[in-house]
Amino acid sequence: MARKDAxxxxxxxxxxxxxxxxxxxxxxxxxxxxRLELRKYDPKLRRVxxxxxxx
Numbered sequence: 001m002a003r004k005d006a007x008x009x010x011x012x013x014x015x016x017x018x019x020x021x022x023x024x025x026x027x028x029x030x031x032x033x034x035r036l037e038l039r040k041y042d043p044k045l046r047r048v049x050x051x052x053x054x055x
Contacts, residue, residue: 007028007029007030008026008027008028008029009026009027009029010024010025010026011024011025011026011027011036011053011054012024012053012054013025013036013038013040013051013052013053013054014051014052014053014054015042015044015045015049015050015051016049016050016051016052017042017045017049017050019042019044019045019049020044021042021043021044021045021049021051022051022054023038023040023051025038027053035052035053035055036052036053037050037051037052037053038050038051039051
């Protein structure tokens with residue numbers, strides 16, 4: 001079982017292009033306080049797009 005005060009949390013990355021594509025990843029809450037932004041492949045657009053952390 002995971003500890004209640006775990007430092008790494010699971011976050012969902014959603015495409016900013018509006019296609020509805022998502023990725024899931026983990027981030028260290030202690031080191032990254034701001035929203036995570038990554039350029040990842042969007043299969044619906046068939047190109048790389050910006051994915052932003054969804055809350």
